[in-house]
Amino acid sequence: MAFIHTNFFSAVLGFNTDLNVFVPTPNSDEILNHKALGYFHKGSRFQVLYLLHGAYGDYTDWMRLTSIEKYAQNHKLAVIMPSASNSFYQDMCFGSNYLTYLTEELTTFVKATFPVSRKRENTFTAGLSMGGYGALKLALTKPEQYSCSASLSGALDIAALFADDAPAGRERPFLPESLFKHPEQIEGSDADLFALIRKLQSRKEALPRIFQSCGTEDFIYPINQSAKRKLEALGVDLTYEEHRGIHDWDYWDTNIQRVLDWLPLVNDAVNE
Template identity: 25%
Template sequence: MAAMSGVPALAQVAEPGAGKAAGTARTITLQSAHVPGDVAVRLYTPPGYGQGQALPLMLFLHGGNGSEKDLLAFTPAIDAAIHAGMIPPLVIATPSARRSLYMDFRDGSERWETFIMSELLPHLRASLSVSAERRHSFIGGISMGGLGSLRLAFKHPDSFAAVAALEPAIEPVLSWADVGPNVKFWRPDRVVQPIFGSPVDLDYWAANNPATIASNDPGRLVNLPIYLDVGDQDMLYLHQGVEFLHRILFDAGVGHEYRLVRGADHVGPSLVPRVLDALGFIGRQIRPPDWIDDNVRKVRASFDEVKRAMGMAVAEPDPRRIRGL
């Protein structure tokens, strides 16, 4: 499984600046019959929280070997980005999910998906000044958390307005039977079998594999803005899995944003700016930019005339891809 032990050693990031208020980070603890033990959840609330309308909520899922504390590595940069107007104020929650893959285990012994969807989200919406509407509910994560965020969003597209997955720990296959050494060296059977069964239940694995979900039913994702990010130097070869998913989405006509980050690895100082880029994508879903303005429409119309003259079909821009609807 992908490890995120390098997060605390990230390079120094921008501070909010002299005289600028910082957001607040605190930890709450939840108990659930669905998962063993207490679940720590780190909460980030931005400057000015609680002084106005309910804010958007984002679940930000940590990677393998991580915990709720991983969120702390990014909060100074998030503060600075909010002050600079790069992203709108939002509340972020990171639950500590151990090495669960954010899954309901095949044998029912741990049910992390059920916990997140039926207990964590309702609790956050009831106890925090956040919107309960889908259009203001987001999910994302890094590595194992990127995988978890894609799975949860793809299985519950009516619950989230967008998903932003950074270096998601996904395999470049549609069936576990087809995985090779580039996957098994970091996700061996001893990690997979407690979750998917021993031997691995291939149908259960496929039903929870983001690429297989997208391949089998791409129509369910048409109204879900998707952001994919991975470094081209990823030490776990995760760029192979992310490229595989990108191609499935592209061929199916599912709008998404895909970034293969030149020179970036799985851990290290590239993660802070990449997280901010992902949050910028989320921000564009909250406050959609008007990128198709009158000048663009004029230029487009001139090309449309040429297309028609050649007998080509002409389609209007898809507003779901432009404005994150």
């Protein structure tokens, strides 16, 4: 697996931003064990996962705290790990336009720079906690770009999340007033994932397949139960799992493997 750290100027954000990227390449194990090394041929590209961090995190979290490089290598999957600060993956009311950056500028940059597929069927999003919400937000904002989206311990029912006080002993790393012009009106807005789904359904647009997983001892478990009921009521293509676990990297390292097993991966290079 090739690891590339990129720092580039984002015109949307108005500052330099960092990006970690994994691109499948042959490794020594495959050579020593005489495995097929069909990585490179004319026009070859790879399926791609945009993998999002949670609150307090950044573009380094997934590669430092999980074995995502090894898991992606086994599937010949490219992985894009951007930073989005504590933006909740919004075009912030007072702050930067992270949603536009991620769904427009970043995808254009990635497709022009790295050998990743340009097809919707080969492009996926996933994330943890705040990034679990972000993964679905990206996919539902640009459903023509992403075919599958996965949330691990995600803050999916954002209206319910911001309606409640911060969990005991925890302070939020973000203020609703910095994210939304009208934080009291999140429900039904474009920040509300369920409102986005209803809007896409009314337009008869193709929805991404959704994977949702949460630990049963996680403080965010009740919000995931609420989200599950709402997603099921909307009739989306939902795969739901829950396992023993809390809001930590042990859970996310284990269950990102479940996400990769769920994705329609071909474990090989693709053409475009």
